[in-house]
Every structure is written in C-alpha cells, then in structure tokens.
Amino acid sequence: MPKITVHNSETGESSEFKAGYGANLRKAAIYNEVEIYKGLNSYLNCKGMGLCGKCLIEVDPPENVGALTLFEKIHRAQPNQRLGCRAKIYGDITIKTAIQD
Numbered sequence: 001m002p003k004i005t006v007h008n009s010e011t012g013e014s015s016e017f018k019a020g021y022g023a024n025l026r027k028a029a030i031y032n033e034v035e036i037y038k039g040l041n042s043y044l045n046c047k048g049m050g051l052c053g054k055c056l057i058e059v060d061p062p063e064n065v066g067a068l069t070l071f072e073k074i075h076r077a078q079p080n081q082r083l084g085c086r087a088k089i090y091g092d093i094t095i096k097t098a099i100q101d
Contacts, residue, residue: 002064003092004028010038010098024048025065025087025095026055036084038098048085055084057095064091 001018006029008014019028026048029036036055037045046052050071059065062080065087072083084097 002089004089005092005094006034006036007094007096008035008098009096011035019089021090023089024085025057025082025089026084028089029084036095036097046085050083050086053083056081056099057084057087057097058099059087060094061091064089064093066090 001020003016003018006015015034017028017032017034026036035042036057041054045054050069053075056075056077058080059082060080062082065082068077068079068082069086071086072081075083077083
C-alpha cells in the first residue's frame with residue numbers, strides 16, 4: 001500500500017497515512033481525517049467533482065499520481081500539482097496541501 005505524507009502549509013502540521021493502489025487521494029484523505037483544503041474551502045468546495053480547484057496540492061514525485069487531467073489543465077496546475085479529487089495514488093508520495101486561496 002502506498003504511503004502518503006501530508007504537509008499542511010496553513011497549519012504547519014504533518015501526518016502520514018496509507019491508501020490502496022489506485023485510490024482517489026481526496027477520498028483517502030477524508031477517510032483518514034486529513035485536511036487538504038485551506039480554511040473555509042473545506043466547506044466551500046465542489047465535493048470532488050473537479051470544478052472548483054480548491055483541493056489543489058503539490059505532489060512529490062508527481063509521476064506517482066499519474067498525468068495531469070483535463071480538469072487540472074483547466075485550473076492551470078503546474079507539472080508538480082494535482083487536484084486532490086482527480087489524483088489517483090500509484091506509489092509513495094509527499095504532498096503539500098492548502099496551497100489554494
């Protein structure tokens with residue numbers, strides 16, 4: 001099972017959890033009670049539909065969450081960024097959350 005290390009840029013907190021291969025990152029974070037949104041965005045988001053861009057995260061290494069999706073390109077994600085709701089976990093990753101205003 002891939003290990004996900006999370007660094008929350010808003011709170012400075014770090015945590016780790018494991019998720020199944022191919023699991024959705026946003027769903028895995030919610031299941032493990034890990035916050036990936038900044039402030040009120042945890043309430044004011046599109047609930048995983050890929051529309052709002054509020055779950056934008058930085059990923060290292062980005063190849064362990066697959067290629068940029070159309071939704072991520074629309075939100076102008078950089079090569080090392082993904083939408084948590086669109087990212088599938090394919091290996092150990094370190095993510096930086098709460099980067100979106």
